[in-house]
Amino acid sequence: MGQGELEIREFPDPVPGPQEVVVRVKTAAICGSDIHMYHAPKRQDGKSGLIAGHEPAGVVERIGEGVTLVKPGDRVSVYHYIGCGKCKNCLAGFWQWCPQTKGLGAHVNGADADFVLVKEQNCYVLPEELSFIDGSFMACAAGTTYSALMKLQPSGASTIAVIGLGPVGLCGVAMSKAMGAHVVAIGRRKIRLDLARQLGADAVIDVATSDAYAEVRRLVPEGVDLVYETSGAIEAHQLMVQILKPGGKACVVAGRGPEPGINAGALIGRQLTIMGSFVLPIWMVAEMAAFIVRHKIRFDRMVTHRFRIDQAKEAFELFDSGECGKVIFEF
Ligand SMILES: [Zn+2]
Numbered sequence: 221m222g223q224g225e226l227e228i229r230e231f232p233d234p235v236p237g238p239q240e241v242v243v244r245v246k247t248a249a250i251c252g253s254d255i256h257m258y259h260a261p262k263r264q265d266g267k268s269g270l271i272a273g274h275e276p277a278g279v280v281e282r283i284g285e286g287v288t289l290v291k292p293g294d295r296v297s298v299y300h301y302i303g304c305g306k307c308k309n310c311l312a313g314f315w316q317w318c319p320q321t322k323g324l325g326a327h328v329n330g331a332d333a334d335f336v337l338v339k340e341q342n343c344y345v346l347p348e349e350l351s352f353i354d355g356s357f358m359a360c361a362a363g364t365t366y367s368a369l370m371k372l373q374p375s376g377a378s379t380i381a382v383i384g385l386g387p388v389g390l391c392g393v394a395m396s397k398a399m400g401a402h403v404v405a406i407g408r409r410k411i412r413l414d415l416a417r418q419l420g421a422d423a424v425i426d427v428a429t430s431d432a433y434a435e436v437r438r439l440v441p442e443g444v445d446l447v448y449e450t451s452g453a454i455e456a457h458q459l460m461v462q463i464l465k466p467g468g469k470a471c472v473v474a475g476r477g478p479e480p481g482i483n484a485g486a487l488i489g490r491q492l493t494i495m496g497s498f499v500l501p502i503w504m505v506a507e508m509a510a511f512i513v514r515h516k517i518r519f520d521r522m523v524t525h526r527f528r529i530d531q532a533k534e535a536f537e538l539f540d541s542g543e544c545g546k547v548i549f550e551f
Pocket residue numbers: 250251252253274275360361
């Protein structure tokens with residue numbers, strides 16, 4: 221995959237080694253980071269030939285020697301970074317920071333296939349209340365959001381602006397509503413603005429047809445307490461600084477590479493806190509699952525399109541267009 225091209229190919233079925241598990245994929249969702257890889261130049265190290273995808277849920281098919289945490293037939297959500305399990309970051313539950321971490325679809329074969337091979341610890345057994353779609357959201361979009369919101373701590377006493385209404389932003393709307401916050405959703409494209417409204421946003425701002433800064437100031441004259449920034453757009457990073465109230469906090473989960481600096485004067489004068497957040501630590505998966513069950517978060521309502529894997533080209537083109545909510549493959 222790369223340079224706007226993808227290929228559907230046959231691969232041999234993976235065989236689990238010691239402490240490894242093969243999961244039969246039931247749902248695998250497309251992510252914004254898949255779209256970056258889809259457009260990126262093809263890599264010379266052969267990684268562009270890997271199976272894409274890192275948002276799987278499915279059923280344990282085969283287990284390797286010594287596996288005790290799961291058994292064949294278990295319904296699981298799959299955590300998508302495979303750490304060494306021994307380094308300081310792995311022991312602390314931050315497998316995404318392991319120096320030897322292997323991301324599904326980035327370093328090893330990913331999840332947009334009938335089977336995916338991971339370590340047993342990567343499998344989180346889904347409680348019966350949660351579907352495979354919930355499991356796919358937990359793997360990335362919901363996990364990224366839950367981890368960021370744990371840093372921001374929205375509550376019934378706070379106002380949060382969610383910027384960007386792709387699936388990660390939509391998770392931000394639904395999950396910060398569940399935490400009790402007043403939610404201002406800021407995005408573009410009717411389909412996504414409508415989804416934000418349906419998921420409980422208290423106000424929705426279309427940046428294509430209105431002055432987002434003026435609208436936020438009209439709705440929340442003192443500025444918002446919190447911002448969850450999911451768009452990665454430079455204008456959004458500027459807006460984030462403008463709309464925070466003194467002492468406000470923002471968490472950024474999108475954007476790559478160098479960009480013009482944010483206004484240091486505003487940061488200093490209003491004592492703002494701007495944080496980054498990167499997926500979720502593996503230790504947080506169980507806590508998030510309990511939160512999703514308790515608050516009955518309806519991730520299925522964010523899914524607007526379902527495809528078979530042989531329709532991958534169509535699915536990627538649709539998600540790339542932005543005229544959709546979450547796009548998933550079903551197997
Ligand atoms: Zn993802």
